[in-house]
Amino acid sequence: MECKGRVAIVTGAGSGLGAETARHLAKLGARVALWDKDKQAVKAVAKEVQGLAVICNVSEASSVEQALTETQQSLGKPAICINCAGIAPSKKILNREGVMPLSDFNEVITVNLLGTFNVLRVVAQAMTDNEADLINGERGIIINTASIAAFEGQMGQTAYSASKGGIVALTLPAARELAQYGIRVMTIAPGLIATPLLMNMPQNIQQSLIQAVPFPKRFGQPQEFASLVQHIIENVLLNGEVIRLDGGLRMAAK
Numbered sequence: 001m002e003c004k005g006r007v008a009i010v011t012g013a014g015s016g017l018g019a020e021t022a023r024h025l026a027k028l029g030a031r032v033a034l035w036d037k038d039k040q041a042v043k044a045v046a047k048e049v050q051g052l053a054v055i056c057n058v059s060e061a062s063s064v065e066q067a068l069t070e071t072q073q074s075l076g077k078p079a080i081c082i083n084c085a086g087i088a089p090s091k092k093i094l095n096r097e098g099v100m101p102l103s104d105f106n107e108v109i110t111v112n113l114l115g116t117f118n119v120l121r122v123v124a125q126a127m128t129d130n131e132a133d134l135i136n137g138e139r140g141i142i143i144n145t146a147s148i149a150a151f152e153g154q155m156g157q158t159a160y161s162a163s164k165g166g167i168v169a170l171t172l173p174a175a176r177e178l179a180q181y182g183i184r185v186m187t188i189a190p191g192l193i194a195t196p197l198l199m200n201m202p203q204n205i206q207q208s209l210i211q212a213v214p215f216p217k218r219f220g221q222p223q224e225f226a227s228l229v230q231h232i233i234e235n236v237l238l239n240g241e242v243i244r245l246d247g248g249l250r251m252a253a254k
Contacts, residue, residue: 001138001233004029007078009071011058011119012085014041016195017145020222021082021229023049028230030080033071035119058085058115064122077130081123082229083144086112086163088197090156105159112163116144120174120185128181136236139182143232144171146189148244152251164189168242175240184239186232191246194219214248 008025012018013034026032026049034049035056036042046053052074056067071078087108093100120142127140146164153161167187175185192198192209198219199206210217228245232238 001079001133001141001236003080003230003233005031006080007031007033007071007075008080008082009033009035009068009078009119009123010082010084011035011056011115012083012145013045014038015045016084016197017190017193017222017225018082018084019045021084021226022046022051024223024226024230025080025082026051031075033067033075033078035067035071036085058083058119059110061118061122064118068122068126072126077126078123079127079130079140080233081119081127081140081142083116083119083142085115085119086145088147088160090160092156093158100158105162108159108163109166112160113166116167117170120144124178124181124183127183132182137182138184138236141184141186141233142174142178143229144185144187146187146242148189148191148246148249148251150189151244154251155254171242172240179239184236186238186240187242188225188228188232189242189244189246190220190225191244191249192219193225193245194221212249212252213246216247218247220245220247 008030010018010022013022014036022032022034032051034042034046034051035054037057043053054067057063130139144167146167149157149161150164150168171187
């Protein structure tokens with residue numbers, strides 16, 4: 001699928017990977033709807049890329065349905081959807097304060113896993129109305145964001161790893177179900193990417209993390225994530241798979 005002229009939804013587009021992906025897709029000629037619950041942040045990025053800013057909480061069914069309605073009324077039916085919205089708190093099951101509250105675990109699962117599936121299900125339905133590509137019969141592509149923590153979760157990442165592991169696990173069955181409609185489903189599992197979360201860490205911690213990456217010895221760049229998104233969109237044979245973007249990194253226990 002070519003990006004030019006297509007309607008693309010990017011969640012979590014107010015910052016980090018979502019913002020960079022929105023910029024990249026806009027440069028490729030896509031009409032981008034930027035979904036985020038941070039009104040000020042998403043409007044700033046939308047203005048930058050001449051896209052549509054949509055206020056959306058991905059974990060709420062009504063919010064996602066309203067966001068889709070707003071997107072379709074302004075831009076048309078989506079053919080591309082990139083799920084980047086998520087949170088990454090860290091808390092051990094047992095710590096000095098006692099046991100982890102169930103509400104803390106639930107919050108991460110709700111935002112990361114339920115939120116991803118919520119967007120996927122609603123957008124997939126809208127994509128079924130798209131005209132199928134004459135060559136492959138393709139109607140849409142949905143790319144989710146997991147993490148290498150889905151495979152090598154560290155101490156303090158039980159909730160985060162479980163949420164991202166769920167995204168990994170739903171990739172293939174979702175792709176199998178939506179294949180009949182000409183909709184592909186893929187997932188990217190990034191490693192250490194130079195987002196504000198990492199870059200605000202002390203320099204000595206950053207260097208320690210970098211040394212764990214086999215090659216190249218640096219953090220990944222958000223642009224490299226966006227470039228992979230582009231390749232997945234354009235390569236129709238990529239379907240039902242999870243691609244690690246990590247420089248060969250395998251995380252230690254802590």
